[in-house]
Amino acid sequence: MRTSVIGYPRVGNSRELKFATEKYFEGVLSAAQLQETATLLRNAHWQAQFENGIDFIPSNDFSFYDNMLDTAVLLNVVPKRYRDLRLEPLTEYFAMARGYQGVNGDVKALAMKKWFNTNYHYIVPEIEDDTEITLAGTKPFDEFLEAKNLGIVTKPVMIGAFSFIKLTKFTGRKTLADFITDIIEAYSKILIKFNDLGVEWIQFDEPALVMDLTADDIALLIRVYSEILLAKGGSKVLLQTYFGDIRDCYQEVIALPFDGIGLDFIEGKKTLELVQRFGFPADKTLFAGLVNGKNIWRNHYEHTLHILAELGKSVPDIVLGTSCSLLHVPYTLKNESSLSDEYKKYFSFAEEKLTELAELKRISSSEVPVKVSEYIENSRLFQASRFCPNASVQSAVSSLSPDDFIRQPAFNEREKIQQAMLDLPLLPTTTIGSFPQTAEVKANRANFKNGKINLTQYIKFNKEKIAECVALQEKIGLDVLVHGEFERNDMVEYFGECLAGFLFTEKAWVQSYGTRCVKPPIIWGDISRSQPMTVDYSVYAQSLTTKHMKGMLTGPVTILNWSFPREDISLQDCAFQIALALRDEVLDLEANGIKIIQIDEAALREKLPLRKSDWHREYLDWAIPAFRLVHSGVKAQTQIHTHMCYSEFSDIIRDIDNMDADVITFEASRSDLAIIDVLNQCAFKTKVGPGVYDIHSPRIPSTEEIKAALSRMLEKIPQENLWVNPDCGLKTRGNAETVASLNNLVAAAQEIRRSLHNENICNL
Numbered sequence: 001m002r003t004s005v006i007g008y009p010r011v012g013n014s015r016e017l018k019f020a021t022e023k024y025f026e027g028v029l030s031a032a033q034l035q036e037t038a039t040l041l042r043n044a045h046w047q048a049q050f051e052n053g054i055d056f057i058p059s060n061d062f063s064f065y066d067n068m069l070d071t072a073v074l075l076n077v078v079p080k081r082y083r084d085l086r087l088e089p090l091t092e093y094f095a096m097a098r099g100y101q102g103v104n105g106d107v108k109a110l111a112m113k114k115w116f117n118t119n120y121h122y123i124v125p126e127i128e129d130d131t132e133i134t135l136a137g138t139k140p141f142d143e144f145l146e147a148k149n150l151g152i153v154t155k156p157v158m159i160g161a162f163s164f165i166k167l168t169k170f171t172g173r174k175t176l177a178d179f180i181t182d183i184i185e186a187y188s189k190i191l192i193k194f195n196d197l198g199v200e201w202i203q204f205d206e207p208a209l210v211m212d213l214t215a216d217d218i219a220l221l222i223r224v225y226s227e228i229l230l231a232k233g234g235s236k237v238l239l240q241t242y243f244g245d246i247r248d249c250y251q252e253v254i255a256l257p258f259d260g261i262g263l264d265f266i267e268g269k270k271t272l273e274l275v276q277r278f279g280f281p282a283d284k285t286l287f288a289g290l291v292n293g294k295n296i297w298r299n300h301y302e303h304t305l306h307i308l309a310e311l312g313k314s315v316p317d318i319v320l321g322t323s324c325s326l327l328h329v330p331y332t333l334k335n336e337s338s339l340s341d342e343y344k345k346y347f348s349f350a351e352e353k354l355t356e357l358a359e360l361k362r363i364s365s366s367e368v369p370v371k372v373s374e375y376i377e378n379s380r381l382f383q384a385s386r387f388c389p390n391a392s393v394q395s396a397v398s399s400l401s402p403d404d405f406i407r408q409p410a411f412n413e414r415e416k417i418q419q420a421m422l423d424l425p426l427l428p429t430t431t432i433g434s435f436p437q438t439a440e441v442k443a444n445r446a447n448f449k450n451g452k453i454n455l456t457q458y459i460k461f462n463k464e465k466i467a468e469c470v471a472l473q474e475k476i477g478l479d480v481l482v483h484g485e486f487e488r489n490d491m492v493e494y495f496g497e498c499l500a501g502f503l504f505t506e507k508a509w510v511q512s513y514g515t516r517c518v519k520p521p522i523i524w525g526d527i528s529r530s531q532p533m534t535v536d537y538s539v540y541a542q543s544l545t546t547k548h549m550k551g552m553l554t555g556p557v558t559i560l561n562w563s564f565p566r567e568d569i570s571l572q573d574c575a576f577q578i579a580l581a582l583r584d585e586v587l588d589l590e591a592n593g594i595k596i597i598q599i600d601e602a603a604l605r606e607k608l609p610l611r612k613s614d615w616h617r618e619y620l621d622w623a624i625p626a627f628r629l630v631h632s633g634v635k636a637q638t639q640i641h642t643h644m645c646y647s648e649f650s651d652i653i654r655d656i657d658n659m660d661a662d663v664i665t666f667e668a669s670r671s672d673l674a675i676i677d678v679l680n681q682c683a684f685k686t687k688v689g690p691g692v693y694d695i696h697s698p699r700i701p702s703t704e705e706i707k708a709a710l711s712r713m714l715e716k717i718p719q720e721n722l723w724v725n726p727d728c729g730l731k732t733r734g735n736a737e738t739v740a741s742l743n744n745l746v747a748a749a750q751e752i753r754r755s756l757h758n759e760n761i762c763n764l
């Protein structure tokens, strides 16, 4: 049996790519130096896979920012506004990813969206009417040759044409029909080029096939591949799917002239059934995704070998692989020196997953698999229960009643009470919570962790930063203030560290977007709160100002979705455990005089099942109640805010309203305010702060630009319901651009307020 990896992490075992790229952005490293780091990383990643005897090692999975963006650039899908900047190729590439503000012009970044149900984000390509789609680059070919020169034969991977089309925006009058021939031709040229290079296998990633597909989608899939595959020559083509099963197109896919088909047996609930029911062609290779590419738990060999045996009954040629790219897991447990082996033996990061593939290959080739020592050792891990339960947490969850999920009084009644109590101006201005996590803020935390400073010194520094931040916000003229989140490494990891039931890693970084990484905590046991987590800092911040200070918490669904969850209890139970812990925190904040409390549910949309039929039953029916459980105990006077990143929620807008928050802020600027129409159509009751500028870019928005955004919002949103705020937290930004942007935001709000005031008087 052979083994395959769909994709490998690229940020570097010690985040080398992140640091090099950020230094390149600062002008400290040259493009050539950045390229050198990239080369070293690619080599190291191929080497690690080679040493584990992986038979199908990916190339072209490397990216300086994102693979969708790479594909767009390769296909010449570069919008005119970036081409007009006349920049060097690498600078133009980063201008699309992050925006550009410099001597050559001022252009916003392309939109960024969640990559299916992961915390990774991709750049949304834009095809304009005059876009000339053609093969315009050499990256996949160069990287194949680079590996070949090291003596490693790789399987180049590309985002497949179907997924590329589905995730790309057509911005002009023309539609897909006007471009399809060119897209097919460009992909055909890619195949011809691979064929010329003597590539044995090419992998086309088609995760979009696990979504609900229409008849038109299926027709498109068939057309695209019937034509592209005519060009494959001697090379073999693997159609790789992941993040679910391909129930809507399985029969069509197996009838197409692919040489291999990659299926996900982890998230694909129906994958095994599909293969058994409809069969698998004898002339094709099945790439069976059985080593989980998303979780960090050891693979259960007995289970995996059982599925392989089942498949073996009807499929002659099977390659064992990962269920998706390993991009979504950290590099290696070898970096973890504090975590005890008692825990570590249950975990498997990317490198350990390579070992698992190697071990499974060895075991399955043995005469008596159950006698192989690795098999025996693995079985032992799964025999005993490893969790130590917390009876009081479990009983609190099981005794929840429907009333615990309902806040009283109803929205309309408390809206009036809050209006009188809070005395806010029209179009109140606020921020999402975090202020820049500057080098000194990170260094303070690093020094405390390394024992260079003590707890008192650590807290003193954070309080000084809070005081500066409050003074700054007052100077800028914001209405509702925040403490700035200087004590938080990350909005999820911080709460994980405060709550019982979580485990932590030191270096287990996973890429989220561009150079930004997260270190998801691991849920090990039942979750509980042993002491207040945010009250001291919030109360201190409130003591410095007469304006309202927002308490700031991360919601239960987001904490769960951005952690590595345990797999022995349901996600619902886990979310309710977290919700109960946060509920106590909310009540403590309220009891200590905090009048506005924000409970971020940044990741609520992320784990919405990819298929509509699963949305409510499998997810929303517990996720929305988990949020409600956190805030249902507060008084009418207390205003509950929530925040969601990426406003891809038009299709679940009712559920969002049903979270029953008083105010929601969300990302809107980078997706062109598209959500505003939806809010209007569905008579959304919650007050809204659609972000007026993009914080993922260092670009400073002008006052005029923000005023234009607000004017557009006011066409659809009643003025008394509108808040003014950036898209998301400011932690990734620098101080200078933050102050400039917020000054413009407040100026824009004040000007619009004045014109509304005059209008309101005229209307009297």
Ligand SMILES: Nc1nc2c(c(=O)[nH]1)N[C@@H](CNc1ccc(C(=O)N[C@@H](CCC(=O)N[C@@H](CCC(=O)N[C@@H](CCC(=O)O)C(=O)O)C(=O)O)C(=O)O)cc1)CN2
Binding pocket: 119, 437, 439, 441, 442, 443, 445, 446, 488, 489, 490, 491, 492, 493, 512, 513, 515, 516, 517, 518, 519, 562, 602, 645, 731, 732
């Ligand atoms: N979990 C999560 N997912 C999310 C978001 C989020 O905020 N959190 N936001 C959305 C966008 N995604 C984002 C993901 C990461 C970051 C981000 O800023 N990450 C930071 C790391 C944040 C962090 O954990 N910082 C730690 C560790 C900092 C660090 O690198 N320390 C150095 C040493 C200290 C120094 O730099 O001086 C080290 O460990 O080597 C801290 O501050 O304590 C980064 O990549 O740079 C932002 C947005 C969606 N998904």
Ligand code: MET
Binding pocket: 432, 433, 434, 485, 491, 552, 600, 602, 643, 645, 728, 729, 730, 731
């Ligand atoms: C990714 S959502 C971020 C919310 C958080 N309160 C912050 O401002 O950083």
Ligand SMILES: [Zn+2]
Binding pocket: 432, 602, 643, 644, 645, 646, 727, 728, 729
């Ligand atoms: Zn956000």
